[in-house]
Amino acid sequence: MRIEQAINQRKFKDDHHKMVVNLLYTGNWLRDSLGANLKSYGLLPQHYNALRIIRGRHPEPVSAGSIKDVMLDKASDVTRLLDKLEKLEYVQRRLCPHNRRKMDINITAKGLKLLDEVDVPMDNFYNDIAERLSAEEAAQLSDLLDKVRR
Template sequence: MTRIEEAIKQSKFQDVYQKALVNLIYTANCLRDEQVRILKPFDLLPQHFNVMRILRGRHPKPVCPGEIKEVMLDKANDLTRLLDKLERKGLIQRNLCPTNRRKMDITLTQAGIELLEKMNHMMEQTHETLKGRLSEREAASLSHLLDKLRG
């Protein structure tokens, strides 16, 4: 286990709250970097993976962009560009909503479902690593503390 002080070569923090915040950001970035590494062979980013998982959760029902944006883990991204790339790769399909022509319906294609299954399997390795480092009780406690931190 590498302590945050060693990881960023900083021995002093303003207080324990600053240390916790720095540790949280550093750890989140480490986890994101691991996702990027896993998804790189597929030429996709974690945000693409997140969109595909959202669509899979609603499959076979279509989802509109607003609904996707609402539940994305990283809301700062340009959803249109993410969807454009997924569509170019044949992983999603966009159609006009039959009941509201101003609304776009988005669904996963069969190729998207199959690729998502493959990526989910690879992401399982990260999940297993977490299980090896934290007990169920520690993971539940961490989740509770993160919920509390967000208010």
């Protein structure tokens, strides 16, 4: 569906305005679609993002600051996210032996198992997008989005 139909707007000031509206609308659509895939697991997209970051460093620990640096949602309260993930036993926090002011965060076996389960619907989500966009189109779109942020 074209953006004009999705938001019931026939005209835009110009193509740049239309592009910004389309980016915002599509970003929200992606967030909501990803959230729907994660809801049955009791996760928000921010939890999933943090777990993937921690899994990416596994078996090495990661600090809360390192997680925050690479989170997709820079406004996330990492401490609160980690509190919830620890309460659910998906991550474990320990005092860093080399720096007692820092916490080392590791993913648990339960967290790894959860991500293995969540990977299935997430892969289906990405495969659905791959049916609509070729690899070349996806790369071109990604390059254009990078260019917008310069």
